[in-house]
Amino acid sequence: MMSDPTAYRLYYWPTLQGRGEFVRLVLEDAGMPYVDVGRTEGGMAELQRWLAGGGEGRPTPLAPPFLVREGIVLSQVANILHYLGPRLGLVGPGPAAEHQALQLQLTIVDLVAEVHETHHPLSAALYYEDQKEAAIARTNLFLEHRLPKFLRHFEQAVVVSPAGVLTTDPALDHSYVDLSLFQIVVGLQHAFPAAMGALLQELPKLSAIRERVCERPRVAAYLASSRRLPFNHHGIFRAYPELDLLPTWAAPPSVSG
Amino acid sequence: MMSDPTAYRLYYWPTLQGRGEFVRLVLEDAGMPYVDVGRTEGGMAELQRWLAGGGEGRPTPLAPPFLVREGIVLSQVANILHYLGPRLGLVGPGPAAEHQALQLQLTIVDLVAEVHETHHPLSAALYYEDQKEAAIARTNLFLEHRLPKFLRHFEQAVVVSPAGVLTTDPALDHSYVDLSLFQIVVGLQHAFPAAMGALLQELPKLSAIRERVCERPRVAAYLASSRRLPFNHHGIFRAYPELDLLPTWAAPPSVSG
Numbered sequence: 001m002m003s004d005p006t007a008y009r010l011y012y013w014p015t016l017q018g019r020g021e022f023v024r025l026v027l028e029d030a031g032m033p034y035v036d037v038g039r040t041e042g043g044m045a046e047l048q049r050w051l052a053g054g055g056e057g058r059p060t061p062l063a064p065p066f067l068v069r070e071g072i073v074l075s076q077v078a079n080i081l082h083y084l085g086p087r088l089g090l091v092g093p094g095p096a097a098e099h100q101a102l103q104l105q106l107t108i109v110d111l112v113a114e115v116h117e118t119h120h121p122l123s124a125a126l127y128y129e130d131q132k133e134a135a136i137a138r139t140n141l142f143l144e145h146r147l148p149k150f151l152r153h154f155e156q157a158v159v160v161s162p163a164g165v166l167t168t169d170p171a172l173d174h175s176y177v178d179l180s181l182f183q184i185v186v187g188l189q190h191a192f193p194a195a196m197g198a199l200l201q202e203l204p205k206l207s208a209i210r211e212r213v214c215e216r217p218r219v220a221a222y223l224a225s226s227r228r229l230p231f232n233h234h235g236i237f238r239a240y241p242e243l244d245l246l247p248t249w250a251a252p253p254s255v256s257g
Numbered sequence: 258m259m260s261d262p263t264a265y266r267l268y269y270w271p272t273l274q275g276r277g278e279f280v281r282l283v284l285e286d287a288g289m290p291y292v293d294v295g296r297t298e299g300g301m302a303e304l305q306r307w308l309a310g311g312g313e314g315r316p317t318p319l320a321p322p323f324l325v326r327e328g329i330v331l332s333q334v335a336n337i338l339h340y341l342g343p344r345l346g347l348v349g350p351g352p353a354a355e356h357q358a359l360q361l362q363l364t365i366v367d368l369v370a371e372v373h374e375t376h377h378p379l380s381a382a383l384y385y386e387d388q389k390e391a392a393i394a395r396t397n398l399f400l401e402h403r404l405p406k407f408l409r410h411f412e413q414a415v416v417v418s419p420a421g422v423l424t425t426d427p428a429l430d431h432s433y434v435d436l437s438l439f440q441i442v443v444g445l446q447h448a449f450p451a452a453m454g455a456l457l458q459e460l461p462k463l464s465a466i467r468e469r470v471c472e473r474p475r476v477a478a479y480l481a482s483s484r485r486l487p488f489n490h491h492g493i494f495r496a497y498p499e500l501d502l503l504p505t506w507a508a509p510p511s512v513s514g
Contacts, residue, residue: 060410095340141380142380
């Protein structure tokens with residue numbers, strides 16, 4: 001089968017959700033044809049050629065994910081979604097809506113980086129097992145201070161659309177930021193079930209967005225397909241029992257005699 | 258003196274360059290009137306009211322810096338510069354130039370976050386002194402692997418403008434990304450003089466941009482003024498002697514026999 005020459009070509013690692021998943025979700029939800037190049041035959045060699053500067057004179061991306069089509073080469077997740085959003089109807093019209101979505105997405109990017117740091121606080125160049133002690137210390141403080149700060153911020157950014165639906169974009173019922181919020185909530189539930197079980201109880205709007213996104217037909221079909229990679233120990237959101245800690249704000253009150 | 262009601266109001270911590278400095282440099286270079294609110298009387302209380310959600314119904318920023326003017330409230334450095342760039346002539350015209358600048362700026366944001374992690378690898382909620390051992394381990398691996406990767410990426414993103422000037426924006430002689438590159442180079446030189454002394458020798462284009470930006474009249478006037486805060490132990494770029502490590506790629510060859 002010939003590939004569609006107008007299809008987006010997404011370059012990302014083939015064995016993990018990672019940062020690429022935020023782009024996959026947008027393309028899947030919009031029903032856009034795309035090639036997940038790293039998962040095709042010869043795709044990884046092609047990805048490596050790009051990183052080595054072989055992109056036909058176009059700017060070399062520093063790292064995956066990057067998206068290529070007809071002379072455009074975009075890297076950085078927030079930049080890619082800022083490009084796709086207006087083209088796929090996933091952000092409200094006009095600069096104000098676009099800046100508001102970009103701002104929220106950049107805060108999601110910050111959270112994703114901090115989640116990665118929980119299991120790699122010393123270096124991505126070391127194995128998790130070789131920085132486990134630091135990872136426990138970092139995760140403990142992340143769950144205590146940072147996780148609630150980020151998620152409460154996203155909760156207050158959720159509004160009711162004109163049609164009565166919860167979303168982050170006041171002009172639409174659904175946005176690319178909503179898709180990313182879905183991904184961080186399910187990812188955090190996978191990685192930190194104890195803390196998230198407690199925290200989501202006070203975040204009904206974020207929980208509602210997670211449910212609504214799950215039920216979108218193309219998202220549901222994607223999640224049920226083999227294109228959706230499972231969470232594993234290569235991605236951002238990793239389930240390590242020793243990092244599934246209960247913050248003090250989530251601990252049940254002590255019972256005294 | 259009454260303040261100009263059309264002036265931008267920049268909200269940032271008053272005692273450090275930090276992430277706010279990337280915005281200050283753009284406003285200063287463009288000669289835009291602005292109020293550095295945190296450094297005015299009562300300014301910190303006003304900043305705290307915004308963070309507590311008192312922004313007159315407008316979206317609450319998660320953290321400084323944020324920029325306010327006539328109904329716009331923007332946070333996240335890359336989002337603020339993406340907004341200011343076209344308005345101040347600091348990015349080439351059209352979406353392709355804007356996306357390219359945003360992409361580079363987001364990679365600068367990533368680098369800035371990693372530099373912050375060098376002195377706070379376990380948590381921003383702990384003092385540096387309480388995570389010094391982890392900081393040394395993290396810095397060692399940052400200088401070994403990450404610093405050269407980032408700066409070589411920026412070096413290859415520098416192009417020659419139509420007027421023969423080195424810049425990151427092929428349509429202009431100067432861009433907001435150039436201003437941010439200046440800031441990271443001088444910041445890294447302050448924090449890691451040993452590694453940077455070796456690395457800059459192979460990065461002539463980045464060194465040239467640093468020099469060119471320094472010599473822009475409004476930047477030079479700003480740097481010589483009291484508005485430019487000195488580097489200190491509160492900001493991103495901190496000079497700790499124990500973190501000024503020499504990576505193996507910078508070590509002189511050993512002399513035998």
